[in-house]
Amino acid sequence: MPEQILILDFGSQYTQLIARRIRELNVYCEIHPYSSAPDLTEDIRGVVLSGSPCSVRDPEAPNPDLSRYLGRVPVLGVCYGAQLLAQQGGGEVLPATIREYGRARLSHLDAASPLLRDLTRDSQVWMSHGDTIQALPAGYDIIASTPEVAVAAYHVQGQPTYGIQFHPEVTHSTEGKLLMRNFVLDICGCAADWTAEHFVDSMVQALQHTIGPDDQVILGLSGGVDSSVAALLLHRAIGPRLHGIFVNNGLLRQDEYADVLHSYKDLGLNVRGVDASQEFYAGLAGLTDPEQKRKAIGRTFIEVFDREAQKVQGARWLAQGTIYPDVIESVSVKGPAVTIKSHHNVGGLPEKMNLKIVEPLRALFKDEVRLVGDALGLPHNILHRHPFPGPGLGIRILGDITPQKVNLLQRADAIFINGLKSYGLYDQVWQAGVMLLPIQSVGVMGDERTYEQVVALRAVTSVDGMTADWAHLPYEFLADVSNKIINQVRGINRVVYDISSKPPATIEWE
Numbered sequence: 001m002p003e004q005i006l007i008l009d010f011g012s013q014y015t016q017l018i019a020r021r022i023r024e025l026n027v028y029c030e031i032h033p034y035s036s037a038p039d040l041t042e043d044i045r046g047v048v049l050s051g052s053p054c055s056v057r058d059p060e061a062p063n064p065d066l067s068r069y070l071g072r073v074p075v076l077g078v079c080y081g082a083q084l085l086a087q088q089g090g091g092e093v094l095p096a097t098i099r100e101y102g103r104a105r106l107s108h109l110d111a112a113s114p115l116l117r118d119l120t121r122d123s124q125v126w127m128s129h130g131d132t133i134q135a136l137p138a139g140y141d142i143i144a145s146t147p148e149v150a151v152a153a154y155h156v157q158g159q160p161t162y163g164i165q166f167h168p169e170v171t172h173s174t175e176g177k178l179l180m181r182n183f184v185l186d187i188c189g190c191a192a193d194w195t196a197e198h199f200v201d202s203m204v205q206a207l208q209h210t211i212g213p214d215d216q217v218i219l220g221l222s223g224g225v226d227s228s229v230a231a232l233l234l235h236r237a238i239g240p241r242l243h244g245i246f247v248n249n250g251l252l253r254q255d256e257y258a259d260v261l262h263s264y265k266d267l268g269l270n271v272r273g274v275d276a277s278q279e280f281y282a283g284l285a286g287l288t289d290p291e292q293k294r295k296a297i298g299r300t301f302i303e304v305f306d307r308e309a310q311k312v313q314g315a316r317w318l319a320q321g322t323i324y325p326d327v328i329e330s331v332s333v334k335g336p337a338v339t340i341k342s343h344h345n346v347g348g349l350p351e352k353m354n355l356k357i358v359e360p361l362r363a364l365f366k367d368e369v370r371l372v373g374d375a376l377g378l379p380h381n382i383l384h385r386h387p388f389p390g391p392g393l394g395i396r397i398l399g400d401i402t403p404q405k406v407n408l409l410q411r412a413d414a415i416f417i418n419g420l421k422s423y424g425l426y427d428q429v430w431q432a433g434v435m436l437l438p439i440q441s442v443g444v445m446g447d448e449r450t451y452e453q454v455v456a457l458r459a460v461t462s463v464d465g466m467t468a469d470w471a472h473l474p475y476e477f478l479a480d481v482s483n484k485i486i487n488q489v490r491g492i493n494r495v496v497y498d499i500s501s502k503p504p505a506t507i508e509w510e
């Protein structure tokens with residue numbers, strides 16, 4: 001068995017990021033719910049306890065017995081994990097006077113601590129907590145503080161057990177990676193030999209093992225990075241038994257249906273286009289609630305896939321390019337994570353389906369998917385395409401969906417995206433799109449009063465979509481795009497720019 005780090009999940013939205021940070025160090029890791037914590041085995045070199053939406057002060061909160069790990073292998077408690085270790089040891093955790101979300105600085109650092117080796121004083125860290133460790137148990141030493149929080153990090157004397165109040169796993173903790181490196185490589189002593197090539201080889205083998213020798217596989221392809229990488233992996237595993245289906249759900253970008261079909265032909269993949277726009281519109285008719293819309297879209301996707309699958313003899317599997325953020329934000333698979341939104345391909349799936357699901361990228365993050373795609377030879381234009389959600393413009397038109405609104409938004413969106421490309425800004429932002437708002441505002445055009453719709457431009461920078469900042473696009477560019485949209489798209493008389501980061505906002509508006 002390869003060496004690994006065990007992550008115990010207490011339900012934090014960030015648990016997968018801990019896994020990602022560790023895999024970036026080329027170390028294998030697994031996430032297990034706190035409620036079924038495995039016994040300590042040879043291969044487990046260290047344990048990380050995740051954060052949680054729960055409060056350790058709540059008698060119902062997760063409170064597993066950690067004695068099987070403590071003192072035997074290195075343990076790192078993050079946020080809730082740190083609060084839990086402190087409380088179990090006899091310390092005191094209280095509600096903080098100010099709930100702390102966002103950036104903070106480590107104004108005090110114990111440079112001699114192996115966990116903090118090479119971190120700089122005033123290092124920026126990301127906080128997200130409402131409780132605080134008021135008193136540490138005897139034998140626990142503070143190793144870092146911020147101006148607001150005395151116990152930002154601690155060490156338990158005589159054993160490799162640490163707790164940190166901040167989140168080293170999010171990229172806003174600028175030296176978080178270094179801290180994780182110190183823990184995983186130095187303190188746990190891992191060797192760092194797990195890579196994208198390693199993933200490709202083991203996933204191809206796993207797919208060949210799971211998918212029966214005569215089974216045919218239907219794959220929903222979207223032109224996006226995830227499903228394209230899934231296609232190449234599956235193609236390597238089962239060759240021509242892979243049947244790609246690209247659905248026009250009536251919620252795609254301008255010209256996207258034709259463009260995407262064309263690019264798959266170039267890749268030599270066997271892909272069929274299915275135009276089901278009318279079905280999707282019918283399923284969405286009258287719906288305004290974001291979750292209901294997502295579920296309706298998910299349901300129609302499955303109906304279309306099921307129907308198309310019947311045309312392929314021996315079809316047993318539906319493959320999807322689902323990746324980890326889709327999963328963690330949708331359902332609580334591995335612990336009590338709180339549902340944020342149902343991604344159409346996860347929470348939107350109906351309970352009864354004729355096909356079994358195979359999702360080779362389900363455990364990977366976007367940038368890991370790109371690394372795997374690169375290892376498989378996926379061309380640059382697909383590899384670096386902005387992510388585009390499966391429910392498409394359906395979750396960017398706030399309120400009910402009509403073909404007229406789709407058309408309006410497609411035109412505004414095309415102006416924005418083409419503008420980003422022609423100004424050389426496309427590759428500098430991680431994702432961009434336009435939201436059609438369900439409000440009208442008064443304007444004046446050629447001396448006439450107008451009373452038309454508002455669109456919001458959204459562009460973000462991010463590494464993995466889990467956290468994001470609004471992109472600081474140049475004013476001249478924004479002015480140009482705003483002008484073009486208002487002049488060229490009849491029905492829109494106002495353009496605003498979204499300046500919210502994630503969290504607390506999300507990238508999409510629904």
Ligand SMILES: Nc1ncnc2c1ncn2[C@@H]1O[C@H](COP(=O)(O)OP(=O)(O)OP(=O)(O)O)[C@@H](O)[C@H]1O
Binds near residue numbers: 228
């Ligand atoms: N129009 C579509 N036709 C067929 N399958 C689709 C379509 N849109 C989405 N899917 C399926 O849903 C999955 C999730 O969509 P999602 O947008 O997250 O991923 P992606 O499109 O592959 O990549 P990206 O996030 O880069 O757009 C896809 O991988 C694909 O399997």
Ligand SMILES: O=c1[nH]c(=O)c2[nH+]cn([C@@H]3O[C@H](COP(=O)(O)O)[C@@H](O)[C@H]3O)c2[nH]1
Binds near residue numbers: 326329343345431507
């Ligand atoms: O395939 C998808 N199906 C969905 O239902 C869905 N919802 C959001 N997204 C994409 O996920 C990333 C994070 O989005 P949010 O910040 O809005 O949650 C962003 O890249 C979003 O575009 C989706 N992708």
Ligand SMILES: NC(=O)CC[C@H](N)C(=O)O
Binds near residue numbers: 012050081128
């Ligand atoms: N991010 C976390 O783990 C938060 C822990 C706990 N719910 C708090 O608010 O302090």
Ligand SMILES: [Mg+2]
Binds near residue numbers: 222224389
């Ligand atoms: Mg997509």
